[in-house]
Amino acid sequence: MEKELQVLINADLRKHKIGFWHREKSGYNKPRSHNTFKFDPKDKEEKKKSWPDLLIMKGDSDLFYVEVKTKTGKLSEEQISFFNWSKSMGYRHYVVKDLNEWELVKKLEAIA
Secondary structure (H helix, E strand, O other): OHHHHHHHHHHHHHHOOOEEEEHHHOOOOOOOOOOOOOOOOOOHHHHHHHOOOEEEEEOOOEEEEEEEOOOOOOOOHHHHHHHHHHHHOOOEEEEEOOHHHHHHHHHHOOOO
């Protein structure tokens, strides 16, 4: 169910020509400053557990994160840590559990 929702959201983003990175294909940068979320560079599992499913970029520098979950899915401790960090840095971070919630995110983010 989660995978199917991700596929639908990805297709919707392509339709609206919105740039995005899916977690499985995204790279991870080494920490460079105090405002960089710090991973243990040796621990690739930690990165997989905490990084959100989608990083969506609107325009040149406006980005936000989306974590896709099933109806009963919950954020892991690692995801909560990343969620809190991203919010503290001023990034928008959403948890989407169905297409209705995705439509709400699109309205909030002014994605046509």
